[in-house]
Amino acid sequence: MAKSEITAPIKVTGNSYYIPSMSNTGLFKGYVIDPGSSGYEELKGVHVHSVLITHGHNDHFRHACEFREKGARVIASKDDALLVRNPEVNLRGLFSWAKPPMEMVTHFFQGNACEVDEYIEEWQDSSIWAVPLPGHTLGEYGFITEDGVFYSGDSLYSEQIWGKYKLPYSIDRNLCRESLQKIKTLDYDYVVPGHGVPMPRQEALMAADYHLEALDRVDDIILELTAEPISTEDLVTEFSNRLELYKSINNYWLTVVMLKGHLSDLIDKGKMKYQLENYCMYWYRV
Ligand SMILES: [Zn+2]
Numbered sequence: 001m002a003k004s005e006i007t008a009p010i011k012v013t014g015n016s017y018y019i020p021s022m023s024n025t026g027l028f029k030g031y032v033i034d035p036g037s038s039g040y041e042e043l044k045g046v047h048v049h050s051v052l053i054t055h056g057h058n059d060h061f062r063h064a065c066e067f068r069e070k071g072a073r074v075i076a077s078k079d080d081a082l083l084v085r086n087p088e089v090n091l092r093g094l095f096s097w098a099k100p101p102m103e104m105v106t107h108f109f110q111g112n113a114c115e116v117d118e119y120i121e122e123w124q125d126s127s128i129w130a131v132p133l134p135g136h137t138l139g140e141y142g143f144i145t146e147d148g149v150f151y152s153g154d155s156l157y158s159e160q161i162w163g164k165y166k167l168p169y170s171i172d173r174n175l176c177r178e179s180l181q182k183i184k185t186l187d188y189d190y191v192v193p194g195h196g197v198p199m200p201r202q203e204a205l206m207a208a209d210y211h212l213e214a215l216d217r218v219d220d221i222i223l224e225l226t227a228e229p230i231s232t233e234d235l236v237t238e239f240s241n242r243l244e245l246y247k248s249i250n251n252y253w254l255t256v257v258m259l260k261g262h263l264s265d266l267i268d269k270g271k272m273k274y275q276l277e278n279y280c281m282y283w284y285r286v
Contacts, residue, residue, distance in 0.1 A: 009046075014147030018192045019043075023059045026052075026143070026151040026192055028128055032067060033143055033151045034194060039063030040070060048072045052120075052128075054153025055140035056083025056090065058111040060194060065114040073117040077132075079139025081119065087111015094253045106250055131186060135176025136169060148189035150204075155179050158196035158207055166243050167251070168214040169258050173265045177215060180208045218262050222272075222285075229275065229282035235259060 009017040009027050017027040019038045026033030030049040036059040051068065053061045053076040061076075061084050068074050076084045083089050091105050092098070102110075120130045120141050127146045133155035134140055143151045155176075157168065170176035184205055191204040199207060225238045236255050245251050263283055266272035275282050 009043075012147070012149045012190050012192060012198055014145070014149075016145045016147040016149035016190075016192075018151075018198065020197070023194055024192055024196075026149075028143075028145050028147075028149070031128065032072075034060040034153065035063040035067060036060040036194075037062070040066035050075055052130075052143055052151075053077075053080065053084060053116075054142060054151065054155075054194065055137040056080035056087075057137065057154065058087055058090070059108060060153065061114060062112050065112055068114060068117075074114055075118045075120055075123050076116045077120045077139035077141050079134075080137055081116040081139070083111070083137070084114050084116050087113055094257065104249055108250060109253075131182070133179040133182065135172050135174075135179045137171065138175075140179075142183075142186075144186065144188050148187070150186065150188035150191045152183070152191050152193050152204075154194045156183055156191060156193055156204065156207055157211055158193050158199055158203075159210060161193070161196045162210065162214065166245060167254060167258060168211060168218065169254050170215070171257060171261050173215055173218075173262050174268075177212060180212050180215075183208050215262075218258070219266060222259065222262055222266065222283075226272065226283050226285040229277075229284040231280050231282055232256075232260075235283060 007020060009019050011017050015029050019025040021037035023034060023036035025035050025038040030047055031052050032048045033052045034054050035051060048067050050073045051064045053064060064074050091100055091109060094100060128143055130141045130143055133142050136154045140153055140155055142153055142155055189201050191199045221239060221242055225235055236259060239259060240255055263272055271286055273284055273286055
């Protein structure tokens with residue numbers, strides 16, 4: 001969605017609002033949550049005392065520094081503050097810590113560095129509280145307001161998003177599962193996900209189950225494709241073909257990272273083995 005198409009804040013309930021866009025931005029009593037698509041210009045006239053960041057992906061904090069320049073405090077988790085302060089870490093992560101050629105990294109992944117003033121772990125407000133939901137990143141948090149509105153970042157995808165992306169991105173499949181199970185037990189009436197439309201609780205619970213099934217489906221496909229030893233690169237190709245993923249360098253990077261997370265978990269569970277042969281890493285199911 002282009003910037004000009006960004007709409008005025010929409011009330012979810014009580015004092016909890018959101019601005020729909022490519023990445024949704026939340027608003028609650030002077031807090032702006034995940035200013036990835038909406039910045040100071042879009043929120044002119046709204047008093048913002050603090051910026052809450054669910055996780056350190058650029059599409060969730062791109063405009064944080066604009067609010068900080070106007071005096072707002074920026075609050076992120078200890079783990080993900082590293083990514084907000086030094087967004088290049090995310091890019092290096094994709095490229096095994098080497099410096100990637102910038103032409104291989106789209107704007108979507110490139111960050112607008114911002115100082116973090118306070119850690120979520122040390123921040124407290126009786127009207128809105130933080131819930132750790134690691135898996136998509138190590139330090140992801142969701143925020144639940146006293147109105148019963150849960151801003152879930154990228155810890156939960158709506159079914160609408162599944163049709164578009166098909167890929168349950170996580171860096172740690174097991175942590176991701178635990179966070180989804182936790183989401184099913186939390187107390188809230190509405191979820192405002194990072195992407196897609198808000199969901200009433202019942203729909204969010206179904207989305208959590210769908211997300212959990214999607215993670216299992218990834219394991220199943222990996223186990224099918226590793227009946228014979230297969231190289232990392234061939235596995236990425238076969239897996240992407242199976243899910244008919246959108247052909248882009250973005251999706252390639254996301255798939256590489258996500259598959260490695262699943263392979264790691266399958267090895268821990270004793271379902272997968274690996275062998276290095278002729279300088280090439282092969283994976284095969286047990
Ligand atoms: Zn994300």
